[in-house]
Amino acid sequence: MLNISNLKKSYSGKQALKGVNLSLDRGEIIGLFGENGAGKTTLMKCILGYLRYQGQITLDGQAITRKNIGRLSFATSEHSFFPNLTAKDHKEFYSAHFPAFRSKRFDGLLEFFELPAAKLVRRLSTGQQNQIEVILALCQGADYILMDEPFAGNDVFNREDFYKVLLGILEPGETVLLSTHLLEEVEKFIGRAVLLRQGQILGDVLMQDLEERGDTLMSYVKESYQYKADRVGKALSQLSDDR
Numbered sequence: 404m405l406n407i408s409n410l411k412k413s414y415s416g417k418q419a420l421k422g423v424n425l426s427l428d429r430g431e432i433i434g435l436f437g438e439n440g441a442g443k444t445t446l447m448k449c450i451l452g453y454l455r456y457q458g459q460i461t462l463d464g465q466a467i468t469r470k471n472i473g474r475l476s477f478a479t480s481e482h483s484f485f486p487n488l489t490a491k492d493h494k495e496f497y498s499a500h501f502p503a504f505r506s507k508r509f510d511g512l513l514e515f516f517e518l519p520a521a522k523l524v525r526r527l528s529t530g531q532q533n534q535i536e537v538i539l540a541l542c543q544g545a546d547y548i549l550m551d552e553p554f555a556g557n558d559v560f561n562r563e564d565f566y567k568v569l570l571g572i573l574e575p576g577e578t579v580l581l582s583t584h585l586l587e588e589v590e591k592f593i594g595r596a597v598l599l600r601q602g603q604i605l606g607d608v609l610m611q612d613l614e615e616r617g618d619t620l621m622s623y624v625k626e627s628y629q630y631k632a633d634r635v636g637k638a639l640s641q642l643s644d645d646r
């Protein structure tokens with residue numbers, strides 16, 4: 404279990420995370436949602452140890468160190484691949500460094516996305532680079548796969564098909580924490596939704612519970628955020644008054 408307890412993170416004195424408590428079990432597929440600036444990326448970077456923070460983050464009761472960090476993988480729109488390597492080179496490099504690297508899955512996903520194995524990654528399109536990023540995170544052999552807006556810039560068919568493929572390939576012990584703004588697209592894919600707002604957990608719900616009460620993810624999010632349906636109209640009338 405990945406356990407986050409009273410996690411606080413400030414940037415230049417401004418709190419981005421204000422005491423987050425969250426537990427992620429093996430095998431869960433969790434959507435992480437929240438407005439721009441809610442703290443989703445910060446949360447993931449704290450889990451991965453990229454940022455200093457206050458509070459505790461443990462993996463099966465142990466602190467996350469160089470010894471167990473390989474159990475976590477990360478796909479980010481900021482990209483973590485090596486731009487001057489090909490997909491094939493990445494496969495070799497990852498196989499050498501991650502004992503549980505999933506070679507067969509790597510080949511299958513490369514084929515699924517129709518990605519060239521021998522082209523330098525920096526020569527691929529942004530969408531294709533995102534795909535390489537996600538493939539690497541999925542093939543590292545990690546137990547906890549963190550994905551931060553992995554498909555910003557990918558076409559809708561690729562995204563939808565990918566979620567279906569992902570559901571088919573994930574093994575029972577693999578956990579996915581996926582941050583995205585594309586609520587409706589991932590609604591059928593995730594089993595649990597966690598909402599962040601201004602650095603705090605605002606909601607945490609199982610999709611099955613939402614379904615049973617006839618609720619959609621979008622309505623749950625809007626309700627939790629007390630979404631102001633007249634926000635756009637108000638802004639437009641204010642802007643037109645300023646003309």
Ligand code: ATP
Nearest residue numbers: 414415418419437438439440441442443444445446
């Ligand atoms: P988005 O959906 O827009 O990607 P997010 O939920 O991932 O947003 P974060 O990127 O975690 O949000 O940012 C949380 C808060 O921390 C924001 O107020 C942001 O301005 C601030 N922040 C993030 N990174 C930095 C940084 N490197 N320096 C200073 N402030 C930062």
